[in-house]
Amino acid sequence: MSDLAALVVQQSLNGVYLGCLYVMVALGLTLIYGVLNQINFAHADFVTVGAFTAFFAATRFATKVLGLPDAAGYLLSIIAATGMGAVLGLAINAAVFAPLRERGDELRPLIATIGVSVLLENAQLALFGPIPYQFDSPFARETIRIGRVFFSAQSLLVVLISAASIGALYAFLRFTFLGKALRAVAQDRETAGLMGINQGLLIGLTIVIASALAGMAGALLGPVLVLSPFAGASVIVKAFAIVIIGGFGNMQGTIIAGILVGIIEAFTVQYLGSGLIDLVVFVLLLAMLVVRPTGLIAERKEENV
Amino acid sequence: MKFASKLALGCAIAVASFVSVAQDRVVRIGVAMPISGPGSYFGVMDKEGIELALEQLKSGVNGYKLQVQYEDSACSPLQATNAVKRMLDQFKPHIVIGEECSDASLAIAPILNDAKVVQLNVGSVTMKLTESGYKYTFRIFPNAEQQSAPLVKVARGVLKAQTAVILHEKTNAGNDNAEGFKKPFEAQGGKVLADIDFGRDVNDFTAIATRIASLGKVDVLPTFALEGQQVRLAQALAQAKIVKGGGGNAVQIGSIWLPYGFDQKAGEAAQGYVRIVQFDPSEKRKVVQDFVKAFKAKYGQDKVPTHINAHAYDAILLIAEAVRRGAHDSESIRDAFSKFKDVEVTTGRITFDAKGQTSDLSVVHFVQTQPDLSWKALSWQ
Amino acid sequence: MIAALPWLLSSGYWRGILVICAMNVLLALALNLVMGYTGQLNLGQSAFYAIGAYVSTLLVRSLHWNFWVASLAAVVAAGFLGLALAAFAARLRGHYLAIASLGFAVITYQVLVNWESVTEGVRGLYGIAPPVRGTVALFYLVAGIALVVYALMDNLVRSPVGDTLRAIREDEVSAASLGVNGAIWKAFAFGVGAAIAGLAGCFYPGFVGTLVPDAFNIVESFTMLAMVIVGGMGTMIGPVIGAVVLTFLPELLRGFGELRLMIYGVALTLVVLFLPGGIASCFKRRA
Numbered sequence: 001m002s003d004l005a006a007l008v009v010q011q012s013l014n015g016v017y018l019g020c021l022y023v024m025v026a027l028g029l030t031l032i033y034g035v036l037n038q039i040n041f042a043h044a045d046f047v048t049v050g051a052f053t054a055f056f057a058a059t060r061f062a063t064k065v066l067g068l069p070d071a072a073g074y075l076l077s078i079i080a081a082t083g084m085g086a087v088l089g090l091a092i093n094a095a096v097f098a099p100l101r102e103r104g105d106e107l108r109p110l111i112a113t114i115g116v117s118v119l120l121e122n123a124q125l126a127l128f129g130p131i132p133y134q135f136d137s138p139f140a141r142e143t144i145r146i147g148r149v150f151f152s153a154q155s156l157l158v159v160l161i162s163a164a165s166i167g168a169l170y171a172f173l174r175f176t177f178l179g180k181a182l183r184a185v186a187q188d189r190e191t192a193g194l195m196g197i198n199q200g201l202l203i204g205l206t207i208v209i210a211s212a213l214a215g216m217a218g219a220l221l222g223p224v225l226v227l228s229p230f231a232g233a234s235v236i237v238k239a240f241a242i243v244i245i246g247g248f249g250n251m252q253g254t255i256i257a258g259i260l261v262g263i264i265e266a267f268t269v270q271y272l273g274s275g276l277i278d279l280v281v282f283v284l285l286l287a288m289l290v291v292r293p294t295g296l297i298a299e300r301k302e303e304n305v
Numbered sequence: 306m307k308f309a310s311k312l313a314l315g316c317a318i319a320v321a322s323f324v325s326v327a328q329d330r331v332v333r334i335g336v337a338m339p340i341s342g343p344g345s346y347f348g349v350m351d352k353e354g355i356e357l358a359l360e361q362l363k364s365g366v367n368g369y370k371l372q373v374q375y376e377d378s379a380c381s382p383l384q385a386t387n388a389v390k391r392m393l394d395q396f397k398p399h400i401v402i403g404e405e406c407s408d409a410s411l412a413i414a415p416i417l418n419d420a421k422v423v424q425l426n427v428g429s430v431t432m433k434l435t436e437s438g439y440k441y442t443f444r445i446f447p448n449a450e451q452q453s454a455p456l457v458k459v460a461r462g463v464l465k466a467q468t469a470v471i472l473h474e475k476t477n478a479g480n481d482n483a484e485g486f487k488k489p490f491e492a493q494g495g496k497v498l499a500d501i502d503f504g505r506d507v508n509d510f511t512a513i514a515t516r517i518a519s520l521g522k523v524d525v526l527p528t529f530a531l532e533g534q535q536v537r538l539a540q541a542l543a544q545a546k547i548v549k550g551g552g553g554n555a556v557q558i559g560s561i562w563l564p565y566g567f568d569q570k571a572g573e574a575a576q577g578y579v580r581i582v583q584f585d586p587s588e589k590r591k592v593v594q595d596f597v598k599a600f601k602a603k604y605g606q607d608k609v610p611t612h613i614n615a616h617a618y619d620a621i622l623l624i625a626e627a628v629r630r631g632a633h634d635s636e637s638i639r640d641a642f643s644k645f646k647d648v649e650v651t652t653g654r655i656t657f658d659a660k661g662q663t664s665d666l667s668v669v670h671f672v673q674t675q676p677d678l679s680w681k682a683l684s685w686q
Numbered sequence: 687m688i689a690a691l692p693w694l695l696s697s698g699y700w701r702g703i704l705v706i707c708a709m710n711v712l713l714a715l716a717l718n719l720v721m722g723y724t725g726q727l728n729l730g731q732s733a734f735y736a737i738g739a740y741v742s743t744l745l746v747r748s749l750h751w752n753f754w755v756a757s758l759a760a761v762v763a764a765g766f767l768g769l770a771l772a773a774f775a776a777r778l779r780g781h782y783l784a785i786a787s788l789g790f791a792v793i794t795y796q797v798l799v800n801w802e803s804v805t806e807g808v809r810g811l812y813g814i815a816p817p818v819r820g821t822v823a824l825f826y827l828v829a830g831i832a833l834v835v836y837a838l839m840d841n842l843v844r845s846p847v848g849d850t851l852r853a854i855r856e857d858e859v860s861a862a863s864l865g866v867n868g869a870i871w872k873a874f875a876f877g878v879g880a881a882i883a884g885l886a887g888c889f890y891p892g893f894v895g896t897l898v899p900d901a902f903n904i905v906e907s908f909t910m911l912a913m914v915i916v917g918g919m920g921t922m923i924g925p926v927i928g929a930v931v932l933t934f935l936p937e938l939l940r941g942f943g944e945l946r947l948m949i950y951g952v953a954l955t956l957v958v959l960f961l962p963g964g965i966a967s968c969f970k971r972r973a
Contacts, residue, residue: 007519014512039781099959107727110784111915112958114908119951126948129341134533134570141572143544150544152511224509226533233905234506237792240785248781269512270519274503275475279796282789289774289786382810386896394699408809412896415813475802477809504799504808 006148011266017155019262020162021224024217025235026242026254027166028210034186034249035206036097041113044236045120046088046211050081050218051227052128055135057081070138078161078219085215089208092116097207098200117232124229135222158220165213166255182206186249237278241285330369332628332638334621335392335422337378337385337403337413344380344531347405347428347613350564354610354617355402357596357603362621366628371621378404382412389413393420399635400425402620405613407431407478414439423638425623427616430560431477432485435660441635443642443661445619445652449478451666452560452581453485456527459579459671461493463683464556466524468496470517472538473529475502482529482560498523507534510541518545523555532563536571543574550576561669564611568678578674583652584612585670585682596651612652619650700937701821705893707933708828709886714913714925715835716882721911722920723843724875725855727780729907730771730787733794734764734880736902738887740798740805743814743897753817757888761881767794768880772873791904798899808898816892828889835882840922851875855920912954918966927965 062073246253378385473479543551917928
């Protein structure tokens with residue numbers, strides 16, 4: 001394998017790993033938008049809470065209280081974070097989305113989620129302090145080598161878990177009754193309501209699933225991020241970029257866009273420098289908005305006059 | 306009777322005012338340190354050193370009590386500015402110890418100098434701090450040039466390095482160190498393959514490590530960043546088989562950034578790391594041994610003091626020495642400092658030059674991390 | 687009455703808070719014009735605030751311009767950037783606009799951080815002198831400017847221009863059918879809003895003394911949003927109330943430690959849920 005080829009493959013692998021992480025975050029956003037036409041600005045803070053939950057579950061609870069080995073502790077923490085995400089989803093649905101849903105105002109729920117985001121961030125600041133925590137996954141120390149390329153066991157774990165989650169989500173949406181009902185609500189809420197589908201329940205379910213994904217993403221992202229209450233901020237902007245580039249409410253688009261952004265990040269580091277990552281991603285975002293606002297995989301969306 | 310009671314009252318007031326005047330014999334020391342943020346380990350260790358010194362001096366110096374107030378400057382210029390302003394307004398210190406991070410130190414220097422309050426810096430490396438003409442700023446820490454020049458000598462002379470990749474955080478400290486290494490290294494015929502900087506929000510260095518691996522044969526990797534990032538960086542470099550700790554050939558080298566304990570956190574990736582230290586707990590000088598003993602007695606026998614603990618401890622010792630020589634406010638402390646000659650502290654013998662910089666590097670030496678993660682001292686040259 | 691304020695609060699620290707409050711009033715007024723009166727969800731104001739601060743400071747520092755001339759240039763620069771953002775806004779609605787404006791703010795922040803040869807990046811610029819010496823004088827200056835801006839804007843929204851903007855806010859498509867050129871007027875609102883934010887930015891570096899990009903994080907945009915909404919979007923006195931309340935409340939709550947910052951989030955969420963008109967609406971109802 002030539003040097004350049006090895007380099008390209010290696011950075012692409014790095015990019016896919018990062019991309020999977022971003023997809024996990026962005027997927028929840030796109031799900032909520034698909035079914036509710038709403039952006040949850042607090043989504044990234046759910047990710048941060050998930051990361052903290054995982055951190056404390058892994059380092060304090062699993063190993064010290066339950067006496068589990070590190071690896072099992074980490075896996076357990078992922079489950080804990082997912083659960084915490086679901087709880088947050090329930091809470092925000094009950095407090096913000098459900099009460100405001102009837103009034104049909106586009107902006108108020110968005111602003112309310114901004115409020116929740118600020119609230120969560122500062123609550124975490126008060127609880128955990130601004131000092132970053134060092135979240136080390138035991139899998140990060142294990143390196144797997146294939147020929148001239150390498151990746152850590154952690155990245156393999158992330159890719160596997162993401163793929164499994166996405167696969168499970170797809171199966172759910174396609175093959176189960178609930179899933180089909182969800183897609184109906186996403187396509188046309190009023191008609192779905194007329195067909196006897198309980199919108200409120202389904203929307204709530206979507207938000208819970210999306211937030212659970214956010215929590216899981218937090219657990220997976222923990223070792224990669226500087227874990228502080230501000231960790232969400234660095235992720236949310238990329239997540240928004242991915243959702244727009246992939247197309248709001250469009251799952252395939254989001255997945256492709258997410259992996260793409262991850263790979264762009266890896267190659268930007270290679271040729272330009274890590275400081276320029278956000279800049280490159282955002283210029284791309286604005287370019288997309290100008291050229292193809294509906295996203296990579298266009299979905300027809302009509303605006304009601 | 307009335308006269309007697311008036312007299313008694315008068316005496317009481319006289320005594321009371323005498324006592325309050327006596328209580329006014331206080332030297333107020335402000336401490337601007339990162340208690341939050343990525344540099345928070347500085348703040349924690351500084352406080353340990355300061356508290357130990359204060360405890361030893363609690364009966365006062367020359368009739369004066371040393372009063373300390375801590376403010377969180379978070380290793381960042383904006384927070385440091387606000388912290389110092391708050392301090393100046395409410396606490397009115399005679400001298401401020403601050404900060405650790407160069408960017409923050411530079412930001413507060415003009416404010417303190419304007420207010421004619423002495424600034425005693427114990428941890429910043431940037432040249433600008435003492436090259437900008439601040440009359441009230443003093444530093445007991447070697448600056449970037451003092452640290453990087455020997456680094457280059459060791460890189461070329463001992464490690465026989467031809468190529469280097471510089472890794473540094475995007476701050477004054479990181480940039481100054483990088484420049485301080487690059488110029489002499491290239492002047493002596495070395496080649497800098499890449500100068501890679503990163504912000505404090507980067508935590509995954511796999512892509513950067515991959516980039517370095519693609520640059521060809523790298524001999525040394527001068528690294529200038531805070532501990533948290535250096536741990537991740539070292540591990541990524543090992544994973545990419547660049548450094549000796551991972552089976553590669555390159556050696557990471559660094560100036561005084563990392564406290565003792567870094568090697569344990571980074572694990573085998575830290576093997577072969579060569580760096581400068583300004584405090585060695587095994588040094589035989591009495592002041593060092595006394596400090597180590599007292600530190601262990603107060604904080605636990607298994608705790609080893611770091612250079613950060615030592616510097617903060619030294620700062621209080623120096624202030625105490627100034628007070629002992631008759632100083633009790635900003636102007637007199639400043640005068641006393643400028644006259645210091647070979648005042649012995651744990652990190653060396655302090656003589657401030659005209660710019661307020663100490664030039665004693667007698668205690669500075671190199672260490673190399675061994676496979677068992679302990680340090681082996683190398684010669685200064 | 688406002689003139690008496692600095693003398694009521696005798697500590698230097700609180701006078702400083704007054705200056706910050708005056709700047710926040712300007713920022714809130716600016717955002718209110720775009721959001722409250724023209725109905726465009728603009729999360730990019732932190733970018734214009736930053737431009738005002740950096741352009742004025744750099745012009746004074748490197749080219750030795752007079753502070754007032756430099757500030758004028760900075761305000762114009764911010765205004766132009768606002769027009770640029772409006773060029774995007776012309777085609778976007780609601781969420782897209784929100785995210786695009788956020789993207790704008792992020793890009794501006796990244797440029798400030800990375801263009802180190804000009805802005806010094808995260809290392810920062812320090813030792814910046816204010817245009818007038820003394821916190822009290824600075825307060826009078828900024829508060830005076832805020833008052834002038836308030837008066838001008840009040841006139842504006844009462845004029846036919848204000849009606850046009852409100853028409854766009856209510857229903858842009860219908861307004862177009864009445865011959866209103868939405869694009870031009872949105873550009874106007876964005877431009878003016880950006881210019882005022884830039885104006886506030888000119889005073890910030892001198893007040894603090896140190897200028898770093900981190901002071902213009904996108905979180906600032908959220909804070910401005912909170913002030914406008916909590917005070918009462920779409921009214922003139924609303925943003926002023928919001929700015930005052932959200933500047934002083936965290937300071938008064940300092941005893942609560944870090945929890946005091948939660949006040950932004952709590953206030954914003956509660957107001958949006960239960961008091962959509964903000965605090966100003968309480969007074970309206972009584973009248």
